[in-house]
Amino acid sequence: MTEVNEEMLTVPEQAARWWRVMQDDEPSAGEKRAFAAWVAESPKHIEEMLRLAQIHRAFSRGQVRWPEDAAEALIRAAKTAGEDTVVPLWPPRSSRPEPTRRPVRVAAFGLAATVLLAVCVSWFALSRAESFETKIGEQRSVMLDDGSRITLNTASRIEVRLRPDRRVIDLVRGEALFEVAHDAQRPFDVRIDDTVARAVGTQFEVDRRDNRTVVTVVEGRVAVTSAAAAAPHLLSAGERITVDSTGLGAVEKGIKLDDATAWTRRQLVFRRRPLGEIAEEFNRYNAAQVHIQSDTLRKQEVSGIFRTDDVSSFVALLASKPGVRVVGDGSGGYVVTSDDSASPHR
Known part of the structure; x- marks a missing residue:
């Protein structure tokens, strides 16, 4: 944790800083002790942490439960204890505070601080993400604790948060197939920036690209929402939708x-697809990149089935076309030109 002069920060800034610290993957024992001490210093600290917790919906449902007393009641109790009251959670024997004339108020403050600390620590532990990723050309299958399975395609990354009230998967990059274990009490959300694909028990694929995201439902139903769309779209098996900066596109059926899902079998299936798009697909899976420098050639449509790692077959197909030349680029890849290439062959 970076050293920061707490006296230079306002209480809301201190609370925000501690929230970030405790959200880290592995806060140290020293950071946890310092956080506990900070919580116990003042009722204002409790109030600000509660405010942050409400923003993050930390106390809504599930195993992380607030006691029967309402949060507002605890805040009021902490405030009435007085700003000058300091009650450490674990005071040293030699520095235990003398009995006060306001034992009820101090007890209320101590209770609020203790409960807040316990709830925050539990929430941070539950909400921390677990990451999984693949390299170029690699695929990986991950079994989650809830029984769901996620298959990651090439160069992909996900962050998983299994919470008591819902399951949240952030698709940071790439493509994944989700086989969701049924749990009606915990929706399964796949997030791509401000787009969410939600399922309870189903199987669907999400393909995230630079300028669009494609959601395809294999089994069951999935609700897809986007900040740029007025209403969600409910997709059934065999349906697909594309999401871009303008919102949700039309639902494709059949x-x-x-x-x-051919990629799960390490296949690429193309049906009347432009050669430029096919080259881009191969480039996702292989370090040997294919660069087609002819716009006319890039627009030509072909059909075929290839192995994801069989770049040579695709290059052979390109080389078989009249007027096309293929040369190495010096780093294991290929440069493809034709008689109508915009830039001369080198």
């Missing part, structure tokens, strides 16, 4: 699911 999707060939074997084609959509």
Whole structure:
């Protein structure tokens, strides 16, 4: 943790700082002790942490439960204890405070501080993300504690948070197939920036690209929402939707699911797809990149089935076309030109 002069920060700034510290993957024992001491210093600290907790909906449902007393009552009790009252959670024997004339108020403050600390620590532990990723050309299957399975495609990364009231998966990059274990009490949300694909028990695929995201439902139903859309779209098996900066596109029906999930079998299936798009697909899976420098050639549509790692077959297909030349780029990849290339072959 970076050293910060607490006296230079306002109480809300201190609370925000402690929230970030405790959200770290592994706060140290010293940081936890310092946080506990900070919580116990003043009723204002309790109030600000409660305010942050409400913003983050930390106390809404599930195993992290607030006591029967309402949060507002605890705040009032902490405030009435007086700003000059300091009650450490674990005071040294030699510095235990003398009995006060306001034992009820001090006890209320101590209770509020203790409960807040326990709830915050539990919430931070539950909300911390677990990350999984793959490298270029790698695929990986992950079994979650709830029984769901996630298969990651090439160069992909997810962050998983299994909370008591819901399951949240952030698709940071790439593509993944989600086989969701049924749990009606805990929706399964896949988030891509401000787009959310929600399912309870189903199977669906999400493909995140630079300028769009594609959601394809294999089994069951999935609700897709976006900040740029007026209303969510409910997709059924065999349906697909594309999300971009303008919001949710039209629902595509009758999707060939074997084609959509072919990558799980390390296959690429193309049906009348432009050669430029096919080259981009191969480039996702392989360090050997294919660069087509002819706009006309990039727009030509072909159909075929390839292995994800079989770049040579695709390059051979390109080289077989009249007027096309393929040369190495010096780093294991290929430069493809044709008689109508915008830039001369080198």
